[in-house]
Amino acid sequence: MSDNSNVSWFEVSLGALQNNIRNLRLLLTNQKFGAVLKANAYGHGLQTVLQAVHADVDIFFVVLVSDGKKIREYELTRGIERKRIVVIGSIVEAEIEDLIDYELEAAIADDSWIESIKKLRFLKKKIKAHVFLESGLYREGFEGRDITVRYDFLKHALDVIEPIAAYSHFANTEDVTEQAYAKAQIKKFHDGVKILSDMLEVPNKLELHFAASAAAMLLPESRLDIARFGIALYGYWPSQETRLSSFLQVGGVQGKSTVELEACLSWKCKSQLIKLVQNGSYVGYGCTYKCTKPTFIAIFPVGYFDGYPRACTAKAHVLIENTRCPVIGRVMMNHIIVDATCVPEIEKKKEVIAVLLGQNGQEVFENSSASADSITVEMFSSWAQTIPYEIVARFPGHLIRKLVS
Numbered sequence: 280m281s282d283n284s285n286v287s288w289f290e291v292s293l294g295a296l297q298n299n300i301r302n303l304r305l306l307l308t309n310q311k312f313g314a315v316l317k318a319n320a321y322g323h324g325l326q327t328v329l330q331a332v333h334a335d336v337d338i339f340f341v342v343l344v345s346d347g348k349k350i351r352e353y354e355l356t357r358g359i360e361r362k363r364i365v366v367i368g369s370i371v372e373a374e375i376e377d378l379i380d381y382e383l384e385a386a387i388a389d390d391s392w393i394e395s396i397k398k399l400r401f402l403k404k405k406i407k408a409h410v411f412l413e414s415g416l417y418r419e420g421f422e423g424r425d426i427t428v429r430y431d432f433l434k435h436a437l438d439v440i441e442p443i444a445a446y447s448h449f450a451n452t453e454d455v456t457e458q459a460y461a462k463a464q465i466k467k468f469h470d471g472v473k474i475l476s477d478m479l480e481v482p483n484k485l486e487l488h489f490a491a492s493a494a495a496m497l498l499p500e501s502r503l504d505i506a507r508f509g510i511a512l513y514g515y516w517p518s519q520e521t522r523l524s525s526f527l528q529v530g531g532v533q534g535k536s537t538v539e540l541e542a543c544l545s546w547k548c549k550s551q552l553i554k555l556v557q558n559g560s561y562v563g564y565g566c567t568y569k570c571t572k573p574t575f576i577a578i579f580p581v582g583y584f585d586g587y588p589r590a591c592t593a594k595a596h597v598l599i600e601n602t603r604c605p606v607i608g609r610v611m612m613n614h615i616i617v618d619a620t621c622v623p624e625i626e627k628k629k630e631v632i633a634v635l636l637g638q639n640g641q642e643v644f645e646n647s648s649a650s651a652d653s654i655t656v657e658m659f660s661s662w663a664q665t666i667p668y669e670i671v672a673r674f675p676g677h678l679i680r681k682l683v684s
């Protein structure tokens with residue numbers, strides 16, 4: 280590491296991302312492959328992920344207009360094909376010119392478009408829109424008769440807004456192993472599409488999209504025209520329920536029992552300091568950990584500022600040279616402290632590199648041939664009592680991301 284070598288860094292696996300796309304594409308027939316790159320590409324780094332996936336994706340979904348601009352700039356500087364980009368976050372009037380200049384498609388998911396429509400007319404420009412239909416998540420969009428009432432403004436704005444697609448989002452596909460609610464959502468969505476199409480009298484059939492990762496894996500009827508892959512693209516299962524359901528589905532994908540996903544992220548950190556502390560010493564804020572033996576502690580300059588959740592206190596471990604070592608004492612803003620006593624020849628070492636997340640070769644257990652050589656996002660989320668989505672989305676922008684093969 281040349282720069283910032285005293286902080287932690289991420290390694291994003293090009294091969295894993297590309298394998299995930301290849302394997303997820305096996306689920307699709309004619310549908311487009313959508314990649315959801317919101318939240319800095321789920322914490323993996325927008326630029327880094329783009330380098331790995333741009334060529335293999337049909338359409339990108341972002342929340343921020345600024346992320347859409349970054350994708351266009353990426354394409355421009357490399358002189359590569361311009362892919363479709365849809366901004367699924369809310370858009371304010373001040374961003375309208377960017378939508379036009381950068382050829383971004385817009386989601387319309389509420390009725391706050393009055394000022395933006397005025398701006399489009401002033402500019403004499405037209406945008407392509409994906410209209411969100413409520414189907415049961417009760418987050419955005421409208422359903423039933425409300426479509427003709429609250430989206431009525433669209434009927435009068437067809438000179439500047441061209442509705443090309445309708446879409447929705449599932450509420451609980453990843454929380455359950457039976458999909459009755461999702462199937463009811465699909466039905467409601469198709470009813471809504473009919474109402475919207477009749478109201479707008481659009482000349483071409485609207486493009487339809489609904490499925491995120493879990494639904495795309497489990498519900499063929501949800502794949503429609505575009506599947507929007509987020510978490511699965513990066514190699515994580517949306518939940519254990521999704522994984523189990525996929526496993527139980529007869530037939531699987533091309534003879535396999537589940538979709539093969541490969542976690543693409545590793546997180547590493549070089550120690551700042553290693554030292555021996557005496558039996559009986561207290562380690563970390565709150566003196567919550569007391570050494571019960573002379574202990575070699577390794578201090579790592581990574582903490583909750585960097586996305587290492589404080590809730591991992593007293594639960595987490597790291598891998599150092601094939602040895603699993605517990606994080607002791609509280610996780611701090613900029614530091615964690617690790618009991619590195621079991622690392623071979625630790626007394627001779629000035630520094631070590633810890634794998635905070637990811638693989639570290641073959642882990643060797645004392646007196647055992649068993650191995651468990653990785654720290655997964657799922658482990659992190661169980662330590663922190665959250666979900667993989669939150670763990671990765673909270674990895675902050677200041678950390679280095681490197682694309683590795």
Ligand SMILES: Cc1ncc(COP(=O)(O)O)c(C=O)c1O
Nearest residue numbers: 315448491492507508509510511
């Ligand atoms: C509208 C929408 N589509 C797709 C996704 C991707 O979901 P997943 O990460 O479960 O694939 C999200 C993520 O929250 C979303 O909000």
